[in-house]
Amino acid sequence: MSALQDKYKQLIDAAKAAGISNLQVSEQGNVLHISGDAPTGAAKDQLWEIYGKIDPDYRAGDLILDIEVAATAGTKAKVTTDSTALNIRKGPGTDQPIVGKAAHGEIVTLQNKTNEQWWLIKTDGGVEGYAYAQYLSPQ
Amino acid sequence: MKLSKILLAVFLTAAVSFIGCKPKDSTIQKNIADKFAANPECSGATATVSDGVATLTGQVKDDMCKSTAETTAKDVKGVKSVVNDLTVTPPPPPPAAPTVSPDAALNQGVTDATKDFPTVKATVNNGEITLTGTIKRKDLTTLMQSLNSLHPAKINNQLTIK
Incomplete structure (x- = not known):
């Protein structure tokens, strides 16, 4: 086992225990890459908590932790912004015009995942567009 | 006189049957299987015994397990020789390099x-x-x-x- 895999052993073990699917652990240029799909948002949060304990404030620059929360079309997701409303945009990008907003805590429906960053969503009010996935928590 | 003859006969019978008491193939096979089971680290090996010749088949994790299995089988009473047909699991391919976005x-x-x-x-x-x-x-x-x-x-x- 490499030194990096040793350093982040607790994290890799936790990922296996949490049932992360498509789990991949690889190394390139002294950076460990861990990726996979978490069954729940809580599983992802737990891994990030462990990462924060091993490397406080994520300063070491030796890990890329790419854990996506598995969610399929039709899944309900909660808007988990800090406090403000979430912008719904015409296309996937902050350069795209805003077509609507979803309130903090509102439940929206996932239409499809354009990519890891942008999801096409629909609000109960009927507004459809792209929202930043970091602020959506699948229920 | 009569008693000593009987004793001699009993003794001879016992001696002959003791010399002739070779373990049966099925017993040997079970004894090898028991020894293999006692070493779960090296699971995957099975032995079949015919006329005291133990043939080992299956897949074990490394060369160490392969030779350990052979030694273990040889040490079992009644085994005349061992044919080691065990294969070793090939190492997993190294993980693919991570994708980096342009x-x-x-x-x-x-x-x-x-x-x-x-x-x-x-x-x-x-x-x-x-x-x-x-x-x-x-x-x-x-x-x-x-x-x-x-x-x-x-x-x-x-x-x-x-």
Whole structure:
């Protein structure tokens, strides 16, 4: 086992225990890459908590932790912004015009995942567009 | 006189049957299986015994297990010889190299990820994201999660955390 895999052993073990699917652990240029799909948002949060304990404030620059929360079309997701409303945009990008907003805590429906960053969503009010996935928590 | 003859007969019978008491193949086979079962580290080997010749088949994890199995079988009473047909599991292929997004895609992604954090400055060079400026502690994980999902080669976090 490499030194990096040793350093982040607790994290890799936790990922296996949490049932992360498509789990991949690889190394390139002294950076460990861990990726996979978490069954729940809580599983992802737990891994990030462990990462924060091993490397406080994520300063070491030796890990890329790419854990996506598995969610399929039709899944309900909660808007988990800090406090403000979430912008719904015409296309996937902050350069795209805003077509609507979803309130903090509102439940929206996932239409499809354009990519890891942008999801096409629909609000109960009927507004459809792209929202930043970091602020959506699948229920 | 009569008694000693009987004793002699009993003794001879016992001696003959003792010499002739070779373990049966099925017994040998079971004894080998029991010894293999006692070493779960090297699972995967099975033995079949015919006329005292034990043939080992199956797949074990390494060469050490392969030779240990052979020695174990040889030590079992009644085994005349061992044919070691065990195979060793090939090592798993090394994991694929991680995919790193091109800088253009990273730049677009970084713009989106830092939009809500105007005090953070992010630059992209050769797959590496370098963060400078300041951020509130409560926002750090949110930002890092966004950036980690962009498939960068590395993230250099030089942020001042307030």
